[in-house]
Amino acid sequence: MEEKQKKVKQTRHRQILFLAAFFAVGVFFLIKTSSAEAANLYFSPSSGSHEVGTSFTVNVYVSSADQAMNAALCVISFPQDKLEVISLSKTGSIFVLWVQEPSYSNAAGTASFEGIVLNPGFTGASGKILSITFRVKAAGIAPIEFLSGSILANDGQGTNILTSLGSAQFSLGNVAPTVTETAETKATTPPTSGVPAAPQIFSSTHPDFNKWYNNKNPQFSWTLPSNVNGVSIYLSASPTSNPGSVSDGLFNSKSYNNVDDGIWYFHIRMKTAVGWGPITHFKLHIDTQPPEPFIIKFIDGKETENPRPTVVFDTYDSLSSVDYYKIKIGEGDFFQETPETVKNNPYTLPLQSPGKRNILVQAFDKAGNYAVATEEFVIKPLAAPIITEYPKELVSDEILTVKGTTYPNAQVVIWLQREKDNPKNFTVQIDQDGKFTFTADEKLRDGIYQLWAEVIDMRGARSKPTEKTTIVVEQPTILKIGTQAVTILTIVVPLVALIILLLALIWYGWHKFSSFRKKIRKETKEAEQTLHQAFNALKEETEERIAELDGKPDLSEREKKVCNSLKKALKISEKFIGKEIEDIEKEIKK
Secondary structure (H helix, E strand, O other): OHHHHHHHHHHHHHHHHHHHHHHHHHHHHHHHHHHHOOEEEEEEOOEEEEOOOOEEEEEEEEEEEEEEEEEEEEEEEOOOOOEEEEEEEOOOOOOOEEEEEEEEEOOOOEEEEEEEOOOOOEEEEEEEEEEEEEEEOOOEEEEEEEEEEEEEEOOOOOOEOEEEEOEEEEEEOOOOOOOOOOOOEEEOOOOOOOOOOOOOEEOOOOOOOOOEEOOOOOEEEEOOOOOOOEEEEEEEOOOOOOOOOOOOOOOOEEEOOOOOOEEEEEEEEEEOOOOEOOOEEEEEEEOOOOOOOOOOEEOOOOEEOOOOOEEEOOOOOOOOOEEEEEEEEOOOOOEEEOHHHHHOOOEEOOOOOOEEEEEEEEEEEOOOOEEEEEEEEEEOOEOOOEEEEOOOEEEOOOOOEEEEEOOOOOEEEEEEEEOOOOOEEEEEEOOOOOEEEEEOOOOOOOEEEEEEEEEEOOOOOEEOOOOOEEEEEEOOHHHHHHHHHHHHHHHHHHHHHHHHHHHHHHHHHHHHHHHHHHHHHHHHHHHHHHHHHHHHHHHHHHHHHHHHHHHOOOOOHHHHHHHHHHHHHHHHHHHHHHHHHHHHHHHHHO
């Protein structure tokens, strides 16, 4: 009995071990199956519009976020009537070994490759494999698809974990694309009642989902409702990725650093107590690389007489495409040209004058990155015209005539400058034999003139000016003498008249002065006589009074003093007046 019970226990034990082993194998296959769901091949960008004649680049990516992969191969198809491959690039590829080198056939419209990633393989959502650059041949809708493919897991068995193959579609020429996005963000599924709505995403670094930016550090923000208790986010190159149902925390912004160039999608969903809401996919474009390097090639050579040289400097940008060109010639200002103008090469430069100068071209992509090319060129001047006939001296009433030779059917510009005046120019048509004659429209004023010339052909090319020649314009000798005589008489006659007038004024003044002097003499003489007579009368009267006083014996002392004073005053007065009369007589005699 005990032995039977023992056997039963052993049987049950074996059953438990078998069930445990079966469960473990089931879990392994479930995990493996779950892992396989994440591996896919896709294109980036997956859409866009391009003009006929331009080129653009499409990148092939692998996504294997849950399991390491170590190999992939595929065959890609494209419409050979609308597109042609111009290059394949392995730059930046995760593959280090190639079982089959990337190749293409424009006749068949296919491209293929097979590559290997060394151990421990690749895990991630955006492993770049290859870049394919196409040139647009014709307008229309161009789908690009995977005809076949596989992604092998790094599990030692080479398990194919590929679950989906992406596709791309481009609008060529002016044809509208069949798939467009009209909103900056979009939700993949309608919301369920009670769960949060699709978040509205804002980006301070990449606000417009249609534009390219050269910022590799995108920032996103959103409003966090009060009933939300979880946020799940994911950044990938796939427009339909699911960030999953595991919360990354509770936050309302997210920043990334050093994101690779390309088209990316920020995926986000929120969770409440009811459940997860729909996903919002926010599209952003990153391009930090300038357009491809290019050179400036002069069709006519770097030294030419063509004043409007033709050049080639077209380039392309694999991501955002070339937006415009900025051109600077010599010391001039920058001017802008569109890719449509430049792509119709050769491009003709604006009219240039003779001389050496540099041309600088900047090719800007739609993200603001630019590549620069410079070159030096020389516009050679035409040979200067030859002046064969001109007058060294010209009479005032003659018309100036100048003759010469230069290029046939061109135009010659005659320059004429009178001394310090501003130069004037006159344009003359040259005949088919290369001869020209310039005849002035009006007579030239007297003076010394400088004359020179330059030629301009039908293209606008110019020559250097000729040496300056001197022309003297003056009147004939007879007229010159007459003119000089008139000039002299014009000066002399007024001068003589002025002298005569001055002499007359002097004579008149002297005559008036002489008359005045005679009158003064006469008046002075009369005054002298009158004064003399008056003084004599006064003297006689005074002497009589003094004599009367001197005869009286009884004069008082006071009267004696008065008498003596009168005598003394009379003598002084007689002496002083006598001297003054002598002075007057001397002055009158002069």
